[in-house]
Amino acid sequence: xxxxxxxxxxxxxxxxxxxxxxxxxxxxxxxxxxxxxxxxxxxxxxxxxxxxxxxxxxxxxxxxxxxxxxxxxxxxxxxxxxxxxxxxxxxxxxxxxxxxxxxxxxxxxxxxxxxxxxxxxxxxxxxxxxxxxxxxxxxxxxxxxxxxxxxxxxxxxxxxxxxxxxxxxxxxxxxxxxxxxxxxxxxxxxxxxxxxxxxxxxxxxxxxxxxxxxxxxxxxxxxxxxxxxxxxxxxxxxxxxxxxxxxxxxxxxxxxxxxxxxxxxxxxxxxxxxxxxxxxxxxxxxxxxxxxxxxxxxxxxxxxxxxxxxxx
Amino acid sequence: xxxxxxxxxxxxxxxxxxxxxxxxxxxxxxxxxxxxxxxxxxxxxxxxxxxxxxxxxxxxxxxxxxxxxxxxxxxxxxxxxxxxxxxxxxxxxxxxxxxxxxxxxxxxxxxxxxxxxxxxxxxxxxxxxxxxxxxxxxxxxxxxxxxxxxxxxxxxxxxxxxxxxxxxxxxxxxxxxxxxxxxxxxxxxxxxxxxxxxxxxxxxxxxxxxxxxxxxxxxxxxxxxxxxxxxxxxxxxxxxxxxxxx
Ligand SMILES: Cc1cc2nc3c(=O)[nH]c(=O)nc-3n(C[C@H](O)[C@H](O)[C@H](O)COP(=O)(O)OP(=O)(O)OC[C@H]3O[C@@H](n4cnc5c(N)ncnc54)[C@H](O)[C@@H]3O)c2cc1C
Numbered sequence: 001x002x003x004x005x006x007x008x009x010x011x012x013x014x015x016x017x018x019x020x021x022x023x024x025x026x027x028x029x030x031x032x033x034x035x036x037x038x039x040x041x042x043x044x045x046x047x048x049x050x051x052x053x054x055x056x057x058x059x060x061x062x063x064x065x066x067x068x069x070x071x072x073x074x075x076x077x078x079x080x081x082x083x084x085x086x087x088x089x090x091x092x093x094x095x096x097x098x099x100x101x102x103x104x105x106x107x108x109x110x111x112x113x114x115x116x117x118x119x120x121x122x123x124x125x126x127x128x129x130x131x132x133x134x135x136x137x138x139x140x141x142x143x144x145x146x147x148x149x150x151x152x153x154x155x156x157x158x159x160x161x162x163x164x165x166x167x168x169x170x171x172x173x174x175x176x177x178x179x180x181x182x183x184x185x186x187x188x189x190x191x192x193x194x195x196x197x198x199x200x201x202x203x204x205x206x207x208x209x210x211x212x213x214x215x216x217x218x219x220x221x222x223x224x225x226x227x228x229x230x231x232x233x234x235x236x237x238x239x240x241x242x243x244x245x246x247x248x249x250x251x252x253x254x255x256x257x258x259x260x261x262x263x264x265x266x267x268x269x270x271x272x273x274x275x276x277x278x279x280x281x282x283x284x285x286x287x288x289x290x291x292x293x294x295x296x297x298x299x300x301x302x303x304x305x306x307x308x309x310x311x312x
Numbered sequence: 313x314x315x316x317x318x319x320x321x322x323x324x325x326x327x328x329x330x331x332x333x334x335x336x337x338x339x340x341x342x343x344x345x346x347x348x349x350x351x352x353x354x355x356x357x358x359x360x361x362x363x364x365x366x367x368x369x370x371x372x373x374x375x376x377x378x379x380x381x382x383x384x385x386x387x388x389x390x391x392x393x394x395x396x397x398x399x400x401x402x403x404x405x406x407x408x409x410x411x412x413x414x415x416x417x418x419x420x421x422x423x424x425x426x427x428x429x430x431x432x433x434x435x436x437x438x439x440x441x442x443x444x445x446x447x448x449x450x451x452x453x454x455x456x457x458x459x460x461x462x463x464x465x466x467x468x469x470x471x472x473x474x475x476x477x478x479x480x481x482x483x484x485x486x487x488x489x490x491x492x493x494x495x496x497x498x499x500x501x502x503x504x505x506x507x508x509x510x511x512x513x514x515x516x517x518x519x520x521x522x523x524x525x526x527x528x529x530x531x532x533x534x535x536x537x538x539x540x541x542x543x544x545x546x547x548x549x550x551x552x553x554x555x556x557x558x
Contacts, residue, residue, distance in 0.1 A: 008471070010471060010472070015471060017471075063449075064440070064443075064449070064450055064452075065449060065450075068444065087436070088471060089452070089453055089468075089469055089470045089471050090470075090471065092428075092436045092437070092440070092452045092453065092486075093440060093450060093451075093452040093453075094440070095437070095440070096405075096409075096436075096437035096438070096439070096440025096441040096444065097440050097441070097443065097444035097450065098444075099406060099437070099441060099521075100406060100409060100440070100441040100444035100445050101444050103406075103521070104521065105404075105406070105521035105522040106405065106406065106435075106437055106441075106521070106522065107522060108405075108434075108435040108436060108437050109434055109435070109436075118525055121434075122434060123432060123433055123434060123527070124323070124329045124431070124432055124434075125325075125431050125432075125434060126530075127329045127529075127530075128329050128331070128527055128528065128529050128530070129527065129528045129529075129530065130524045130526070130527050130528075131524070131525045131526050131527075131528070132522055132523070132524050132525065133522065133523055133525050134521065134522050135519070135520060135521055135522060135523060136521050170448070170449030170450075170479055170480075171449050171450075171451055171477050171478070171479045172477060172478045172479070173475050173476070173477050174465075174476045174477060174478055175475070175476040176470065176473055176474070176475050176476070177473050177474045177476070178472055178473040179472060179473045179474070180472070186471055186472040188471075189471075192557075216558070227489075234455070234489050234490045235469065235474075237489065240325055240431055241325075241349050241350070241353075241431070241489065242489060244434075248557045249551070249555075249557040249558065259325065259326055260325045260326075263325070263431075266530070269555075269557065270551070270555045270557045272547070272551070273536070283536045283538075284533070284536070285533060286536040287533075287534075287536065287537065287555065288536065288537050288538075288539060288547060288550060288551070288555070289536045289537070289538050289539070290538070290539050290540070290541050290544070290547065291538065291541065292541030293541075296541065297541050297544065300541075300544045301544045301547065301548070304544045304545045304547070304548045305548055305558070307545075308548045308552065308558070312552075
C-alpha cells in the first residue's frame with residue numbers, strides 16, 4: 001500500500017504537525033512518500049518519522065492550486081491509496097481541493113489511525129466523536145494536530161526533486177506577520193497552554209499569566225469575551241468559535257467554563273482550573289483545581305514551578 | 313460585485329448532544345438550529361459590507377430540505393438580497409460542494425464566501441472543494457477581505473502568524489473571526505425577509521463520498537482533584553508524578 005503525505009514547511013523547516021502526519025501515515029502500515037515544496041535540508045527530518053522517500057518541488061510555492069496539482073500528480077504516479085495531510089492552516093486549503101480533484105472521500109480532522117475502514121474524528125466541536133468511512137477507492141485524510149503525537153522511528157528517507165509542472169499560483173503571499181516575536185509555539189501545536197478569562201479584570205493584569213506561561217514554555221490563550229473587548233488579540237481566543245486546541249496541559253485562570261469555551265479545549269489531556277468560585281462549571285471538566293484568587297495563586301504557582309524546574 | 317454566501321444550519325452552541333438509531337443519527341429532539349456562526353457573523357456580514365460600499369448583490373445558498381428555511385430567512389433578515397436552496401440531501405461535504413459549485417459556475421459569481429467551518433461537523437472543507445470544482449483560487453481562514461476592481465487582498469490565519477495575500481476574482485474564501493462584527497436583524501429586516509425571493513432548485517442526485525458509520529459520546533470525566541490554594545507545591549507534584557505532563 002502506497003501512502004502519500006503532504007508536508008508543509010516554513011522557510012525550509014517541516015512543521016511539527018506535518019511530521020505528525022508522516023508518523024500517522026507510517027502507523028497506517030504502508031510505504032510512505034512525503035511531498036513538499038520550495039527547498040528543505042536533507043529529508044527534512046521526515047525519514048525519522050517513517051517516510052521512505054521525500055519529493056521536493058522546487059518550482060512550487062505555498063499556493064493551494066500549485067500544491068493540489070503537485071499532490072495529485074505524485075499520488076497518481078505512486079498509486080497512492082491514501083493521501084494524508086495535517087488538518088492545519090495549510091492542510092485546510094489543500095486537502096479539500098485534492099479530494100475534489102480526485103473525487104475521493106475526505107475525512108477531515110482524524111484523531112486516530114483507521115481501524116478497518118473506520119476513521120475516528122471529533123464532531124460537535126469535540127462534544128462527540130464520529131467514525132467515518134470513505135465510500136471511494138482513494139481516500140484523503142487530514143490529521144488533527146496534537147492528536148496522534150510525534151513518534152520517531154529513527155529512519156531516513158531518499159530525496160528526489162520533482163520534475164513536473166505545478167502551473168501558476170492563484171494566491172500570492174505578499175507578507176507574513178508572526179503572532180509572537182518571542183518564539184512561542186503556535187496555539188494549535190502547543191503542548192502547554194495557559195489561558196485566562198474575564199476573571200483577570202483587565203489587560204494590565206496579564207503579566208502573571210505570561211510569567212506562568214514563561215516558566216512552563218507554554219503558549220497563552222484567552223476566552224472569547226476577553227478577545228472581543230480587546231484585552232487580548234483575537235488569535236488567542238479558544239473555544240467553539242475560536243481555535244480548538246488539544247495540548248497536554250491546559251491551565252484555565254479566571255474562566256467560568258461556559259459550554260462554548262469547553263468545546264474548544266475539551267481535547268486537552270490534563271486540565272487545571274483556578275477560579276474563585278467553587279461552583280464555576282469549569283471544575284466539572286477539570287482534572288485538577290484550585291479554588292482561589294488568581295492574583296494570589298498564579299504567582300505562587302509560578303514560583304513553585306520555578307523551584308521544580310531548577311530541581312529537575 | 314455578485315457575491316454568493318454559503319449558509320448552513322448548525323445546532324445551537326448550548327445544545328445537548330445525543331444520538332439515536334443505535335448511535336447512527338444526531339438526536340434533533342429539542343435542538344434549536346441556528347445559522348452556522350462563521351457563515352453568519354463573518355462571511356455574510358462582510359459580504360453585505362462589500363455590497364454596501366461597492367454595489368452589487370448578495371445571494372445566499374444552502375443545500376438541504378425545507379427544514380433549512382428558517383435559518384435562510386434569518387440570513388435574509390440580516391440583509392441578503394435573495395436566497396437559493398438546492399433541494400437535495402446534504403449527504404457529505406463533497407456532495408454539498410458539488411451542488412454549490414454547479415450553481416455558482418452556472419450563475420457567474422465574483423466571490424463565493426463560506427464560514428471557516430461548521431460547528432457540528434467541523435470539516436473546514438466545503439470552500440476548498442467548491443474552489444477546486446470551479447477551478448478558481450481559494451483563500452481559507454480569512455480574517456480580512458478587501459476587493460479593489462478584480463483583485464482581492466486578504467489576511468488569513470497561517471501557522472504562527474497572519475499572511476497577507478492577493479488573489480484575483482472570481483475567488484472562493486472561508487471567513488474566520490475578525491472579518492466582521494455580528495449584526496442583529498432589526499424589525500424591518502425581519503419583515504422584509506418574509507417576501508424576499510427564496511428560490512428552490514431541484515436536486516441532482518449526487519452520491520456521497522464519505523459516510524458516518526456511528527457516533528460516540530466521550531467517556532464521563534472523573535471528579536476534579538482539588539488542591540488547597542495554600543499548597544500549590546502539591547499541584548506541581550501531581551502534574552509531575554500523577555499526570556506526568558511536566
Ligand atoms: C454562539 C456562542 C459562541 C461562543 N463561543 C465562545 C468561544 O469560542 N470561546 C469562549 O471562551 N466563549 C465563547 N462564548 C462565550 C461563553 O458563553 C462565555 O460567555 C465565555 O466563555 C465567558 O468568558 P469568561 O469565562 O472569561 O468570563 P466569565 O463567564 O465572566 O467568567 C469569569 C470567571 O472568572 C472567575 N473569577 C473572577 N475573579 C477571579 C479571580 N480573582 N481569580 C480567579 N477567578 C476569578 C469567576 O468566578 C468566573 O468564573 C460563546 C457564546 C456564544 C453564545
